[in-house]
Amino acid sequence: MPKLHANLPPCYDLARQLSAYLDGELPADLCHDLEAHLGGCPDCRVVLDTLGRTVQIVHALSDTPVSLPADVEARLLSRLTGA
Numbered sequence: 001m002p003k004l005h006a007n008l009p010p011c012y013d014l015a016r017q018l019s020a021y022l023d024g025e026l027p028a029d030l031c032h033d034l035e036a037h038l039g040g041c042p043d044c045r046v047v048l049d050t051l052g053r054t055v056q057i058v059h060a061l062s063d064t065p066v067s068l069p070a071d072v073e074a075r076l077l078s079r080l081t082g083a
């Protein structure tokens, strides 16, 4: 499969890293690569934006009862608060 971005991670690899990125679990060097790729790849920015909005929605709902697994909620809150 040809790479779309010679010096940047291909979209397929990036997509697998986006959730880790949003969870704050992606190593700093990979964050840098990902952000560089996002700067030149509108498709991936749409994906990240959609995922990010989902995280925000979950956060907005955190004051109301939601059936979110405790560990997932903890990770989301940790990410959103920067703790």
Ligand SMILES: [Zn+2]
Pocket: 010, 011, 014, 037, 041, 043, 044
């Ligand atoms: Zn991409």
